[in-house]
Amino acid sequence: xxxEARLYTFSQExxxxxxxxxxxxxxxxxxxxxxxxxxxxxYEIKQDPDTEVYKSLEEIxxxxxxxxxxxxxxxxxxxxxxxxxxxxxxxxxxxxxxCNNQSRMMYAGAKELMRNTSQVGKVFDxxxxxxxxxxxxxxxxx
Numbered sequence: 001x002x003x004e005a006r007l008y009t010f011s012q013e014x015x016x017x018x019x020x021x022x023x024x025x026x027x028x029x030x031x032x033x034x035x036x037x038x039x040x041x042x043y044e045i046k047q048d049p050d051t052e053v054y055k056s057l058e059e060i061x062x063x064x065x066x067x068x069x070x071x072x073x074x075x076x077x078x079x080x081x082x083x084x085x086x087x088x089x090x091x092x093x094x095x096x097x098x099c100n101n102q103s104r105m106m107y108a109g110a111k112e113l114m115r116n117t118s119q120v121g122k123v124f125d126x127x128x129x130x131x132x133x134x135x136x137x138x139x140x141x142x
Contacts, residue, residue: 035063058132093107
């Protein structure tokens with residue numbers, strides 16, 4: 001067992017939320033996203049209590065904190081160049097340049113655990129809300 005797996009935890013409720021979100025968004029016709037955070041006292045990774053399911057990248061950008069990292073799970077339906085519908089399920093690792101080193105280390109240490117537990121296909125690093133606008137283009141090219 002890796003060291004981050006011992007330090008960072010998911011409650012069973014959070015694991016159930018992750019699974020439900022992944023399964024229910026796989027056939028969604030609109031973008032859907034949820035924001036996750038790490039509790040600094042317990043090192044539990046959980047859904048941000050101040051957020052719900054987002055339906056657009058703009059809504060996500062409006063709610064991202066200026067000085068604290070977050071994990072964003074995103075299911076983003078798009079039509080590929082050959083006409084097929086694809087619904088990539090990705091993790092956005094939000095790490096603003098203004099956050100402190102303690103937060104940077106904490107979120108960096110749990111990034112792979114979050115990726116594996118949420119079962120996403122890809123991870124994209126973003127530094128600010130404006131970077132969200134580049135995600136649809138990155139999803140089409142990958």
